[in-house]
Amino acid sequence: MSPQTESRAALVGVVMIGRNEGERLRRCIASTSTVAARVYVDSGSTDDSVAWARSQGVLVVELAVPPKFTAARARNAGLERLLQDYPQLERVQMVDGDCELASGWLDAASAALQADPTLALVFGRRRERFPERSIYNAFCDDEWNSPVGEAMAAGGDVMVRVDALKAVGGYDSLMIAGEDPDMAVRLRKAGWRLFRIDHAMTIHDAAILRFGQWWRRTERAGHAFGELADRHPGLRAPDYRRQCRSIALWGGILPAAVVVLLIAAMAFGAIWLVPAIALALLWPVQMLRIAKQRRATLPPRQAMLTGIFLVIGKVAETIGLARYKLGQLTGRRSDLIEYHRGPARG
Structure with a gap:
């Protein structure tokens, strides 16, 4: 074991979390085998996760x-x-049970935090294990590809300084989604910096093979945006309130207006079809605009599908956003919005 690895082993721990992850958890645990301080937290698995x-x-x-x-x-x-x-732990790697740590990541991340005491956390490139299996997996692989450098938010896989995380009270245990960017915002407000380094971090296995799974995941994102906007109303980078307005416009107001105009056309005459068609055409125009932007980094087919699904996804996000707002009004917090069901997924 090198001096660097010995130093890291004494100061770095790993927290793995999961529920019915099956073979994915086995890969996750195997990738942390060189770390002494590691823990797996299970949320009600019905497979053999705990025993394994x-x-x-x-x-x-x-x-x-x-x-x-x-x-x-x-x-x-x-x-x-x-x-x-x-x-004595100074740094902890958070990793989801459907992810496998990349070779060399722990040393690279630990060195980055060691070199810059102003950094609260660092993260690297998360890749999808099987992006070719479905367009939804490919979407995830593209989503994880954030720019290298100073970051405004982070995902679930990060190496974080323990003192920084404790200083902001850790993650908010009540949040069913969006807990990672929420924690990141609170760290930044406390004066800490976040950084995405140029190093492979994790291999993720989304296993999103059906439209319904993608829809539920997108619905969860809408719920997260709603809660983040309420928690950080003055934040402008990222601007979650603006994101919620975009969701409501494209996924709620615009479709509702088209439906109202179609009803008016049936009740009062075909003249109302003209504004209905004009409004409905805004969707394909927006899809094409997004596709054109994404062709700089994606193959043409994936760029086009990204534009289509990002616009369609606004409807799912609107449902998630409405679900959050309804929970506010009724005083009931939402349950987890899961896009995987049932037992182990290998």
Whole structure:
């Protein structure tokens, strides 16, 4: 073991979270085998996830209900458990159970945090394991490709400085989605910086093979945008309130207006078809505009499908946004919006 690896082993821990991840969790755990301080937090799996993790010598935390399962709650519980046995930990790698750490990532990320004490967290390139299996997996692979450099937000796979995370109270365990950018915003407000380094980080297995799975995932994004906008109303980078207005316009107001005009055409005459068609044509125009922009980085077919699905997805996001707003009005928090159902997914 090199001096760098020895230093990292003494100071870096790994928190893995999951639910019915099957073979994906096995790959995740195997990729952390060189780390002594590692824990797996399970959110009610019905497969052999817990037994397998324990058989590999991994600390295991099994979350109970109530309260409700959330990724944020799992990450907090994992870090709390690690610090009981390894109070000297300075940095922790958060990784979802459907991901596998890339070779060399832990050393690269740890070195980046060590070199710059103003950084709260770093992340790298997350890649999809099977982008060719479905257009939805390909969308995910493109989504993960954020620019190298200073970042405004981060996803679930990050290496974070323990002191920084504790200083902002960790993740918000009540959030069913958007807990990662929320934590990132709070870190930035506290004066910390986030950075995406130029290094492979994780291999992710989204396993989104059906339209319904993609729809549910997109619905969850709308819920997250709604809550983020309410939590950080004055934020302009990123501007979550503006994002919510865009969602409401393209996925709610515009379709509703077209439906009203079509009803008017049936009730009062075909003249109302003209504005209905004019408004409806805004969707394909927007799809083409997005596709043209994305052709700079994507193959033509994927660029075109990205434009189509991003516009269609506004409807799903509107449903998620409405679900969040309804929860506000009724005082009931939403349950997890899961796009995978049932037992293990390998």
